[in-house]
Amino acid sequence: MREIVLRAAGALFFVGAAFLWGQSEIRAGRRRIRELEAAGALCRFIRQNIERLATPLPDIFAAYEDPVLSASGFLPILRREGFRAAVEGADWGIGEAERAVLCSFADALGRGFREEQVSLCRYTEDRIADAADALKKSAPDRERLWRSIPVLGALSALLMLM
Amino acid sequence: MEAENRAWRSALACLPERLRRAAERTGGDGGGISEIRIRAGGLCCLTAEGGNLSCEVSATKEETAETVRLLCGGSLYAHADEIREGIVAAEGGIRAGVAGVAVTEDGRVRSLRDISSVCIRLPKRRPGAASAVLPLAAAGKSVLVWSAPGMGKTTLLRELIASLASAPYCRRLAVIDTRFELGAGLGTDLTADFYRGWPRGAGMEAAVRAMSPEILVCDELTGEGDAAAVRAVRGSGTAAVCSVHGGDFRTVLAHPLVREGLFDVLCGILPLSGTGGEEREEDGRVRVTVSGGRRIEVRRLA
Numbered sequence: 001m002r003e004i005v006l007r008a009a010g011a012l013f014f015v016g017a018a019f020l021w022g023q024s025e026i027r028a029g030r031r032r033i034r035e036l037e038a039a040g041a042l043c044r045f046i047r048q049n050i051e052r053l054a055t056p057l058p059d060i061f062a063a064y065e066d067p068v069l070s071a072s073g074f075l076p077i078l079r080r081e082g083f084r085a086a087v088e089g090a091d092w093g094i095g096e097a098e099r100a101v102l103c104s105f106a107d108a109l110g111r112g113f114r115e116e117q118v119s120l121c122r123y124t125e126d127r128i129a130d131a132a133d134a135l136k137k138s139a140p141d142r143e144r145l146w147r148s149i150p151v152l153g154a155l156s157a158l159l160m161l162m
Numbered sequence: 163m164e165a166e167n168r169a170w171r172s173a174l175a176c177l178p179e180r181l182r183r184a185a186e187r188t189g190g191d192g193g194g195i196s197e198i199r200i201r202a203g204g205l206c207c208l209t210a211e212g213g214n215l216s217c218e219v220s221a222t223k224e225e226t227a228e229t230v231r232l233l234c235g236g237s238l239y240a241h242a243d244e245i246r247e248g249i250v251a252a253e254g255g256i257r258a259g260v261a262g263v264a265v266t267e268d269g270r271v272r273s274l275r276d277i278s279s280v281c282i283r284l285p286k287r288r289p290g291a292a293s294a295v296l297p298l299a300a301a302g303k304s305v306l307v308w309s310a311p312g313m314g315k316t317t318l319l320r321e322l323i324a325s326l327a328s329a330p331y332c333r334r335l336a337v338i339d340t341r342f343e344l345g346a347g348l349g350t351d352l353t354a355d356f357y358r359g360w361p362r363g364a365g366m367e368a369a370v371r372a373m374s375p376e377i378l379v380c381d382e383l384t385g386e387g388d389a390a391a392v393r394a395v396r397g398s399g400t401a402a403v404c405s406v407h408g409g410d411f412r413t414v415l416a417h418p419l420v421r422e423g424l425f426d427v428l429c430g431i432l433p434l435s436g437t438g439g440e441e442r443e444e445d446g447r448v449r450v451t452v453s454g455g456r457r458i459e460v461r462r463l464a
Binding site for chain 1: 231234235236237238239240242273
Protein backbone atom coordinates (compact mmCIF):
# COMPACT_ATOMS: atom_id res chain seq x y z
CA MET A 1 0.00 0.00 0.00
CA ARG A 2 2.79 2.36 1.04
CA GLU A 3 4.62 1.59 -2.17
CA ILE A 4 1.55 2.47 -4.26
CA VAL A 5 1.11 5.76 -2.44
CA LEU A 6 4.79 6.62 -3.02
CA ARG A 7 4.49 5.69 -6.70
CA ALA A 8 1.35 7.80 -7.07
CA ALA A 9 3.05 10.75 -5.36
CA GLY A 10 6.12 10.38 -7.60
CA ALA A 11 3.91 10.19 -10.68
CA LEU A 12 1.97 13.25 -9.56
CA PHE A 13 5.22 15.13 -8.97
CA PHE A 14 6.47 14.06 -12.41
CA VAL A 15 3.27 15.20 -14.14
CA GLY A 16 3.24 18.49 -12.19
CA ALA A 17 6.85 19.23 -13.09
CA ALA A 18 6.17 18.46 -16.75
CA PHE A 19 3.12 20.71 -16.67
CA LEU A 20 5.04 23.62 -15.11
CA TRP A 21 7.93 23.16 -17.52
CA GLY A 22 5.54 23.21 -20.48
CA GLN A 23 3.77 26.32 -19.18
CA SER A 24 7.08 28.09 -18.61
CA GLU A 25 8.18 27.32 -22.18
CA ILE A 26 4.85 28.58 -23.53
CA ARG A 27 5.22 31.78 -21.53
CA ALA A 28 8.83 32.21 -22.74
CA GLY A 29 7.73 31.81 -26.35
CA ARG A 30 4.96 34.39 -25.93
CA ARG A 31 7.35 36.76 -24.14
CA ARG A 32 9.86 36.43 -26.97
CA ILE A 33 7.17 37.43 -29.48
CA ARG A 34 6.09 40.38 -27.31
CA GLU A 35 9.69 41.55 -26.96
CA LEU A 36 10.33 41.26 -30.66
CA GLU A 37 7.19 43.26 -31.38
CA ALA A 38 8.27 45.86 -28.83
CA ALA A 39 11.76 46.09 -30.38
CA GLY A 40 10.15 46.52 -33.80
CA ALA A 41 7.91 49.27 -32.44
CA LEU A 42 10.95 51.02 -30.97
CA CYS A 43 12.72 50.87 -34.36
CA ARG A 44 9.59 52.32 -35.96
CA PHE A 45 9.46 55.12 -33.37
CA ILE A 46 13.14 55.90 -33.98
CA ARG A 47 12.58 55.96 -37.75
CA GLN A 48 9.58 58.26 -37.53
CA ASN A 49 11.45 60.69 -35.29
CA ILE A 50 14.49 60.72 -37.53
CA GLU A 51 12.42 61.01 -40.69
CA ARG A 52 10.05 63.75 -39.57
CA LEU A 53 11.93 65.76 -36.99
CA ALA A 54 15.59 64.67 -37.10
CA THR A 55 15.31 64.32 -33.32
CA PRO A 56 18.64 63.45 -31.65
CA LEU A 57 18.81 59.88 -30.31
CA PRO A 58 19.01 60.76 -26.60
CA ASP A 59 15.74 62.71 -26.94
CA ILE A 60 14.11 59.82 -28.82
CA PHE A 61 15.21 57.35 -26.16
CA ALA A 62 14.02 59.64 -23.36
CA ALA A 63 10.59 60.04 -24.95
CA TYR A 64 9.94 56.34 -25.60
CA GLU A 65 7.83 54.34 -23.18
CA ASP A 66 7.02 50.65 -23.43
CA PRO A 67 6.06 48.33 -20.56
CA VAL A 68 7.63 45.26 -22.19
CA LEU A 69 11.01 46.95 -22.78
CA SER A 70 10.89 48.59 -19.34
CA ALA A 71 10.23 45.28 -17.61
CA SER A 72 13.21 43.67 -19.31
CA GLY A 73 15.45 46.55 -18.21
CA PHE A 74 16.08 47.48 -21.84
CA LEU A 75 14.83 51.07 -21.66
CA PRO A 76 16.77 52.14 -18.56
CA ILE A 77 20.03 50.79 -20.06
CA LEU A 78 19.17 52.35 -23.43
CA ARG A 79 18.83 55.80 -21.86
CA ARG A 80 21.94 55.41 -19.76
CA GLU A 81 24.37 53.59 -22.03
CA GLY A 82 22.96 53.46 -25.54
CA PHE A 83 21.37 50.90 -27.84
CA ARG A 84 24.08 48.27 -28.03
CA ALA A 85 24.53 48.11 -24.27
CA ALA A 86 20.76 47.76 -23.91
CA VAL A 87 20.58 44.88 -26.42
CA GLU A 88 23.41 43.09 -24.65
CA GLY A 89 22.48 43.95 -21.08
CA ALA A 90 18.70 43.62 -21.00
CA ASP A 91 17.14 40.61 -19.34
CA TRP A 92 15.11 39.46 -22.30
CA GLY A 93 14.36 36.30 -24.14
CA ILE A 94 15.01 37.13 -27.77
CA GLY A 95 17.14 34.69 -29.73
CA GLU A 96 20.74 35.03 -30.86
CA ALA A 97 19.79 35.80 -34.48
CA GLU A 98 17.49 38.68 -33.49
CA ARG A 99 20.08 39.92 -31.01
CA ALA A 100 22.64 40.04 -33.84
CA VAL A 101 20.21 42.04 -36.02
CA LEU A 102 19.68 44.55 -33.20
CA CYS A 103 23.42 44.78 -32.49
CA SER A 104 24.26 45.65 -36.09
CA PHE A 105 21.41 48.18 -36.01
CA ALA A 106 22.92 49.68 -32.85
CA ASP A 107 26.36 49.91 -34.43
CA ALA A 108 25.10 51.92 -37.41
CA LEU A 109 22.52 54.02 -35.58
CA GLY A 110 23.36 57.73 -35.46
CA ARG A 111 26.35 57.36 -37.76
CA GLY A 112 24.79 58.46 -41.03
CA PHE A 113 22.56 61.08 -42.58
CA ARG A 114 18.81 60.97 -42.55
CA GLU A 115 18.08 58.86 -45.64
CA GLU A 116 20.57 56.17 -44.65
CA GLN A 117 19.25 56.09 -41.11
CA VAL A 118 15.66 55.79 -42.27
CA SER A 119 16.63 52.91 -44.57
CA LEU A 120 18.53 51.27 -41.71
CA CYS A 121 15.48 51.50 -39.45
CA ARG A 122 13.16 50.12 -42.13
CA TYR A 123 15.52 47.21 -42.81
CA THR A 124 15.74 46.36 -39.10
CA GLU A 125 11.97 46.72 -38.64
CA ASP A 126 11.45 44.24 -41.50
CA ARG A 127 13.94 41.73 -40.12
CA ILE A 128 12.43 41.92 -36.64
CA ALA A 129 8.88 41.71 -38.02
CA ASP A 130 9.85 38.63 -40.08
CA ALA A 131 11.30 36.97 -36.99
CA ALA A 132 8.19 37.79 -34.94
CA ASP A 133 5.89 36.52 -37.71
CA ALA A 134 7.80 33.25 -37.98
CA LEU A 135 7.53 32.76 -34.23
CA LYS A 136 3.84 33.63 -34.24
CA LYS A 137 3.17 31.16 -37.06
CA SER A 138 4.93 28.32 -35.29
CA ALA A 139 3.56 29.26 -31.86
CA PRO A 140 0.32 27.14 -31.94
CA ASP A 141 2.24 23.97 -32.85
CA ARG A 142 4.91 24.69 -30.27
CA GLU A 143 2.37 25.41 -27.56
CA ARG A 144 0.46 22.23 -28.43
CA LEU A 145 3.69 20.29 -28.03
CA TRP A 146 4.42 21.82 -24.63
CA ARG A 147 0.84 21.18 -23.49
CA SER A 148 1.07 17.54 -24.55
CA ILE A 149 4.12 16.91 -22.36
CA PRO A 150 2.18 16.62 -19.09
CA VAL A 151 -0.37 14.35 -20.82
CA LEU A 152 2.43 12.13 -22.04
CA GLY A 153 3.91 12.29 -18.54
CA ALA A 154 0.60 11.21 -17.06
CA LEU A 155 0.36 8.27 -19.47
CA SER A 156 3.92 7.26 -18.59
CA ALA A 157 3.07 7.46 -14.90
CA LEU A 158 0.00 5.34 -15.43
CA LEU A 159 2.05 2.72 -17.21
CA MET A 160 4.56 2.78 -14.36
CA LEU A 161 1.81 2.34 -11.80
CA MET A 162 0.38 -0.60 -13.73
CA MET B 163 36.95 80.96 -15.14
CA GLU B 164 34.44 78.35 -14.04
CA ALA B 165 32.48 78.76 -17.29
CA GLU B 166 35.72 78.49 -19.25
CA ASN B 167 36.62 75.29 -17.44
CA ARG B 168 33.14 73.89 -18.05
CA ALA B 169 33.46 74.61 -21.77
CA TRP B 170 36.88 72.94 -21.82
CA ARG B 171 35.45 69.84 -20.11
CA SER B 172 32.55 69.73 -22.59
CA ALA B 173 34.99 70.02 -25.49
CA LEU B 174 37.17 67.24 -24.11
CA ALA B 175 34.12 65.02 -23.81
CA CYS B 176 33.79 65.27 -27.61
CA LEU B 177 37.20 63.72 -28.20
CA PRO B 178 38.09 60.02 -28.46
CA GLU B 179 40.06 58.72 -25.49
CA ARG B 180 43.60 58.99 -26.93
CA LEU B 181 43.11 62.53 -28.24
CA ARG B 182 41.39 63.56 -25.01
CA ARG B 183 44.39 62.45 -22.97
CA ALA B 184 46.79 64.29 -25.30
CA ALA B 185 44.70 67.49 -25.16
CA GLU B 186 44.46 67.27 -21.38
CA ARG B 187 48.22 66.83 -21.13
CA THR B 188 48.81 69.91 -23.27
CA GLY B 189 45.96 72.15 -22.15
CA GLY B 190 45.84 71.35 -18.43
CA ASP B 191 42.66 72.87 -17.01
CA GLY B 192 41.91 74.67 -20.27
CA GLY B 193 42.82 78.18 -19.09
CA GLY B 194 43.24 80.45 -22.11
CA ILE B 195 42.45 77.69 -24.63
CA SER B 196 40.11 78.88 -27.36
CA GLU B 197 40.27 76.04 -29.90
CA ILE B 198 41.06 72.35 -30.30
CA ARG B 199 42.10 71.39 -33.80
CA ILE B 200 41.95 67.76 -34.98
CA ARG B 201 43.30 66.74 -38.36
CA ALA B 202 43.12 63.23 -39.82
CA GLY B 203 46.73 62.24 -40.35
CA GLY B 204 47.91 65.64 -39.13
CA LEU B 205 49.06 67.11 -35.86
CA CYS B 206 46.43 67.94 -33.25
CA CYS B 207 46.81 71.43 -31.80
CA LEU B 208 45.29 73.73 -29.23
CA THR B 209 44.95 77.46 -29.82
CA ALA B 210 45.80 79.57 -26.81
CA GLU B 211 46.07 83.36 -26.85
CA GLY B 212 46.40 83.27 -30.64
CA GLY B 213 49.32 80.81 -30.59
CA ASN B 214 49.34 77.10 -31.47
CA LEU B 215 50.26 74.41 -28.94
CA SER B 216 51.01 70.99 -30.39
CA CYS B 217 49.44 68.02 -28.63
CA GLU B 218 52.14 65.85 -30.23
CA VAL B 219 49.68 63.28 -31.56
CA SER B 220 48.17 62.72 -34.97
CA ALA B 221 44.52 61.79 -35.25
CA THR B 222 43.50 58.83 -37.38
CA LYS B 223 40.68 59.05 -39.89
CA GLU B 224 38.52 56.96 -37.53
CA GLU B 225 39.25 59.24 -34.57
CA THR B 226 38.31 62.29 -36.62
CA ALA B 227 35.04 60.64 -37.64
CA GLU B 228 34.41 59.64 -34.02
CA THR B 229 35.04 63.26 -32.92
CA VAL B 230 32.36 64.44 -35.35
CA ARG B 231 29.99 61.72 -34.09
CA LEU B 232 30.54 62.75 -30.48
CA LEU B 233 30.10 66.44 -31.36
CA CYS B 234 26.77 65.48 -32.93
CA GLY B 235 25.73 63.71 -29.72
CA GLY B 236 25.74 60.36 -31.52
CA SER B 237 23.10 61.62 -33.98
CA LEU B 238 24.87 62.71 -37.15
CA TYR B 239 21.59 63.04 -39.08
CA ALA B 240 20.34 65.66 -36.61
CA HIS B 241 23.24 67.91 -37.61
CA ALA B 242 23.17 67.28 -41.36
CA ASP B 243 22.30 70.89 -42.23
CA GLU B 244 25.04 72.21 -39.96
CA ILE B 245 27.59 69.81 -41.44
CA ARG B 246 26.60 71.01 -44.90
CA GLU B 247 27.27 74.58 -43.69
CA GLY B 248 30.63 73.42 -42.35
CA ILE B 249 29.90 74.05 -38.69
CA VAL B 250 28.46 71.81 -35.98
CA ALA B 251 26.82 73.13 -32.83
CA ALA B 252 27.45 70.78 -29.92
CA GLU B 253 26.33 70.62 -26.30
CA GLY B 254 27.59 73.28 -23.92
CA GLY B 255 27.65 76.09 -26.48
CA ILE B 256 30.55 74.52 -28.32
CA ARG B 257 30.72 74.87 -32.07
CA ALA B 258 33.07 73.07 -34.37
CA GLY B 259 34.13 73.87 -37.88
CA VAL B 260 34.43 70.80 -40.10
CA ALA B 261 36.24 70.39 -43.40
CA GLY B 262 36.05 67.48 -45.80
CA VAL B 263 35.06 66.50 -49.31
CA ALA B 264 31.98 68.35 -50.54
CA VAL B 265 29.21 66.38 -52.21
CA THR B 266 27.70 68.84 -54.68
CA GLU B 267 24.62 68.94 -56.84
CA ASP B 268 24.00 71.72 -59.34
CA GLY B 269 26.87 73.67 -57.83
CA ARG B 270 25.42 73.54 -54.30
CA VAL B 271 26.92 71.63 -51.41
CA ARG B 272 24.53 68.79 -50.57
CA SER B 273 26.65 67.15 -47.94
CA LEU B 274 30.15 66.60 -46.66
CA ARG B 275 31.97 63.29 -46.59
CA ASP B 276 35.39 62.11 -45.41
CA ILE B 277 35.65 64.85 -42.80
CA SER B 278 39.37 65.39 -42.37
CA SER B 279 39.63 68.42 -40.08
CA VAL B 280 37.69 69.55 -37.04
CA CYS B 281 38.18 72.83 -35.22
CA ILE B 282 36.36 72.82 -31.87
CA ARG B 283 35.80 76.40 -30.72
CA LEU B 284 35.17 76.98 -27.05
CA PRO B 285 32.51 79.59 -26.25
CA LYS B 286 33.85 82.76 -24.69
CA ARG B 287 32.11 85.19 -22.40
CA ARG B 288 33.63 88.66 -22.16
CA PRO B 289 31.36 90.68 -19.89
CA GLY B 290 31.65 94.34 -20.84
CA ALA B 291 32.76 93.64 -24.41
CA ALA B 292 29.66 95.42 -25.71
CA SER B 293 29.70 98.35 -23.32
CA ALA B 294 30.78 100.82 -26.04
CA VAL B 295 27.71 100.17 -28.16
CA LEU B 296 25.19 99.07 -25.52
CA PRO B 297 23.61 102.50 -24.76
CA LEU B 298 23.02 103.14 -28.47
CA ALA B 299 21.50 99.70 -29.09
CA ALA B 300 19.35 100.06 -25.97
CA ALA B 301 18.13 103.41 -27.31
CA GLY B 302 16.77 101.61 -30.38
CA LYS B 303 19.54 102.44 -32.82
CA SER B 304 20.30 99.89 -35.50
CA VAL B 305 23.89 98.73 -35.20
CA LEU B 306 26.13 96.99 -37.70
CA VAL B 307 29.11 95.32 -36.07
CA TRP B 308 32.00 94.71 -38.43
CA SER B 309 35.48 93.24 -38.26
CA ALA B 310 37.81 90.80 -39.92
CA PRO B 311 37.06 87.12 -39.09
CA GLY B 312 38.04 86.00 -35.61
CA MET B 313 38.10 89.47 -34.04
CA GLY B 314 35.10 88.90 -31.78
CA LYS B 315 31.94 90.02 -33.56
CA THR B 316 29.96 87.05 -32.24
CA THR B 317 31.33 87.56 -28.73
CA LEU B 318 30.32 91.23 -28.84
CA LEU B 319 26.83 90.36 -30.10
CA ARG B 320 26.47 87.69 -27.42
CA GLU B 321 27.36 90.18 -24.67
CA LEU B 322 25.02 92.72 -26.23
CA ILE B 323 22.18 90.17 -26.13
CA ALA B 324 23.00 89.32 -22.51
CA SER B 325 22.82 93.00 -21.52
CA LEU B 326 19.87 94.13 -23.64
CA ALA B 327 17.73 91.16 -22.64
CA SER B 328 18.23 91.57 -18.91
CA ALA B 329 17.70 94.27 -16.28
CA PRO B 330 17.79 97.23 -16.45
CA TYR B 331 17.06 97.22 -20.20
CA CYS B 332 14.86 94.11 -20.63
CA ARG B 333 14.30 94.76 -24.33
CA ARG B 334 12.23 92.32 -26.39
CA LEU B 335 14.85 90.62 -28.53
CA ALA B 336 14.57 88.14 -31.38
CA VAL B 337 17.87 86.42 -32.00
CA ILE B 338 18.45 84.62 -35.29
CA ASP B 339 20.93 82.06 -34.05
CA THR B 340 21.62 80.19 -37.28
CA ARG B 341 24.72 78.47 -35.98
CA PHE B 342 23.67 78.03 -32.34
CA GLU B 343 26.44 80.32 -31.14
CA LEU B 344 24.77 83.59 -30.16
CA GLY B 345 22.93 81.94 -27.30
CA ALA B 346 25.88 79.79 -26.26
CA GLY B 347 26.64 80.15 -22.57
CA LEU B 348 23.84 82.65 -21.94
CA GLY B 349 21.38 82.05 -19.16
CA THR B 350 17.72 81.32 -19.67
CA ASP B 351 16.41 84.30 -17.73
CA LEU B 352 16.54 86.64 -20.71
CA THR B 353 13.85 88.59 -22.53
CA ALA B 354 15.10 87.12 -25.82
CA ASP B 355 13.50 84.67 -28.23
CA PHE B 356 16.02 82.47 -30.01
CA TYR B 357 15.47 81.22 -33.55
CA ARG B 358 18.04 78.44 -33.41
CA GLY B 359 19.14 76.75 -36.60
CA TRP B 360 16.97 78.96 -38.82
CA PRO B 361 18.37 80.27 -42.09
CA ARG B 362 18.93 83.98 -41.51
CA GLY B 363 16.40 85.31 -44.04
CA ALA B 364 13.58 82.96 -43.03
CA GLY B 365 14.39 83.48 -39.34
CA MET B 366 14.21 87.27 -39.59
CA GLU B 367 10.93 87.10 -41.49
CA ALA B 368 9.37 84.69 -39.01
CA ALA B 369 10.65 86.61 -35.98
CA VAL B 370 9.24 89.95 -37.09
CA ARG B 371 5.93 88.38 -38.07
CA ALA B 372 5.48 86.17 -35.02
CA MET B 373 7.31 87.70 -32.08
CA SER B 374 7.14 91.48 -32.72
CA PRO B 375 10.58 92.15 -31.27
CA GLU B 376 11.92 95.59 -30.39
CA ILE B 377 15.38 94.57 -31.53
CA LEU B 378 16.37 91.81 -33.92
CA VAL B 379 19.88 90.37 -33.66
CA CYS B 380 21.52 88.46 -36.49
CA ASP B 381 25.12 87.40 -37.01
CA GLU B 382 27.21 87.37 -40.19
CA LEU B 383 24.97 88.78 -42.91
CA THR B 384 25.93 87.50 -46.32
CA GLY B 385 24.28 87.77 -49.72
CA GLU B 386 21.26 89.52 -51.12
CA GLY B 387 18.77 87.23 -49.34
CA ASP B 388 19.97 88.40 -45.93
CA ALA B 389 20.04 92.02 -47.11
CA ALA B 390 16.44 91.78 -48.29
CA ALA B 391 15.42 90.34 -44.92
CA VAL B 392 17.16 93.19 -43.08
CA ARG B 393 15.33 95.68 -45.33
CA ALA B 394 12.05 94.02 -44.36
CA VAL B 395 12.98 94.11 -40.67
CA ARG B 396 13.86 97.80 -40.80
CA GLY B 397 10.77 98.48 -42.89
CA SER B 398 8.66 97.03 -40.08
CA GLY B 399 10.12 99.54 -37.65
CA THR B 400 12.21 96.99 -35.76
CA ALA B 401 15.76 97.92 -34.83
CA ALA B 402 18.42 95.56 -36.19
CA VAL B 403 21.73 94.62 -34.62
CA CYS B 404 23.74 92.63 -37.14
CA SER B 405 27.30 91.79 -38.02
CA VAL B 406 29.27 91.51 -41.25
CA HIS B 407 32.81 90.63 -42.18
CA GLY B 408 34.75 93.72 -43.11
CA GLY B 409 38.44 94.57 -43.24
CA ASP B 410 38.19 98.36 -43.01
CA PHE B 411 35.74 101.17 -42.53
CA ARG B 412 35.64 102.15 -46.23
CA THR B 413 34.61 98.64 -47.30
CA VAL B 414 31.84 98.60 -44.71
CA LEU B 415 30.68 102.07 -45.73
CA ALA B 416 30.25 100.73 -49.28
CA HIS B 417 28.00 97.88 -48.04
CA PRO B 418 24.59 98.21 -49.74
CA LEU B 419 22.69 98.15 -46.42
CA VAL B 420 24.86 100.93 -44.99
CA ARG B 421 24.51 102.98 -48.17
CA GLU B 422 20.75 102.59 -47.95
CA GLY B 423 20.86 104.07 -44.46
CA LEU B 424 19.45 100.97 -42.72
CA PHE B 425 21.98 101.19 -39.88
CA ASP B 426 22.43 104.14 -37.54
CA VAL B 427 25.67 103.00 -35.95
CA LEU B 428 28.75 101.18 -37.22
CA CYS B 429 30.78 99.34 -34.63
CA GLY B 430 34.18 98.20 -35.86
CA ILE B 431 36.42 95.78 -33.97
CA LEU B 432 40.03 96.35 -34.96
CA PRO B 433 43.37 95.01 -33.86
CA LEU B 434 45.05 97.17 -31.27
CA SER B 435 47.80 99.26 -32.80
CA GLY B 436 50.09 101.61 -30.91
CA THR B 437 49.17 102.73 -27.44
CA GLY B 438 45.70 102.88 -26.12
CA GLY B 439 43.66 101.88 -23.17
CA GLU B 440 41.52 104.90 -22.41
CA GLU B 441 38.31 105.97 -24.05
CA ARG B 442 38.47 108.91 -26.36
CA GLU B 443 36.17 110.80 -28.74
CA GLU B 444 37.78 111.33 -32.13
CA ASP B 445 35.03 113.75 -33.02
CA GLY B 446 31.40 114.12 -32.07
CA ARG B 447 30.37 111.00 -34.00
CA VAL B 448 33.20 108.56 -33.40
CA ARG B 449 34.02 107.02 -30.05
CA VAL B 450 37.02 104.74 -29.69
CA THR B 451 37.52 102.43 -26.74
CA VAL B 452 39.99 99.67 -26.03
CA SER B 453 38.61 96.44 -24.66
CA GLY B 454 40.01 92.93 -24.43
CA GLY B 455 43.01 93.78 -26.59
CA ARG B 456 40.80 95.19 -29.36
CA ARG B 457 40.09 98.68 -30.60
CA ILE B 458 36.33 99.22 -30.65
CA GLU B 459 35.33 102.05 -32.96
CA VAL B 460 31.70 103.18 -32.63
CA ARG B 461 30.67 105.53 -35.41
CA ARG B 462 27.25 107.15 -35.41
CA LEU B 463 25.85 107.61 -38.90
CA ALA B 464 22.51 109.08 -37.90
